[in-house]
Amino acid sequence: MRTNLMAVFRIILPASIDHLGDFIQALSRWLEQEGMAKEKISRVQLAVEEALVNVIRYAYQGGAGEVELRGAVADDQRLTIQIMDRGIPFNVCAVPKPDVRCGIRDRKVGGLGVYLIHRMVDELVYRREGDQNVLTMFINRNLGNLAGPRQDVHAGA
């Protein structure tokens, strides 16, 4: 099964930390237009930032490359976000869960970003497709306050 989705939202930029704000701002504007609640947008921003930062820091191993961010809202109002790069294979879903209970001295920072992604989305799928990493996030409407179907303006006629 190919996971590439028909994107309603699509942006491709160099995988550079200088563009992180551009990705997040463009995505947020689109989600606002889709009627997503502010708190939910903040959660999507967090998942997308963490995934993009991984690509920016590690995918191209110091070299240049691009990253593509796609978004679509299905009929059932399930939000799908995809992040694609042509860097080294990196299975986000295989990153071990950090120990979130240990104290300051023993606390490690690695793995925290990926853990946050898992906690912000309802389903996370990684696939290597050809030379691409494709990370797909599914965010359910019922858990996320995405606005429901628009009211019929002709109601009562």
Place this chain on the structure above:
Amino acid sequence: MEIDVRKEGQTVVISLTGRMDAVSAPQFDMTAEELLAQGDRRLIINFETLEYISSAGLQSILALAKRLEPVDGSVVLCNLNGPVKEVFDISGFSFIFNIYDNLEDAKASG
């Protein structure tokens, strides 16, 4: 992100406004570095007007706490709310830091 630094006696209150993400967290690292270099050891971070934090922000705060520990310093946090509080709770950071509901309580903690 805006960073406001106020020294009050032996205590430094760092108030953060806006978004603490992978782009802005290094600003915080630089501010923390300067304060440590000046000999400040008792820090309060006020999150009242911080809207967003990602793992980069958490890492900066953890790095500061790790550096303060061997020099008998301390960092306490206050006014966590909304998405910022949620991220602290999920990551377990709520359990490893001293967190106060407001700035007055944080100041009184020392």
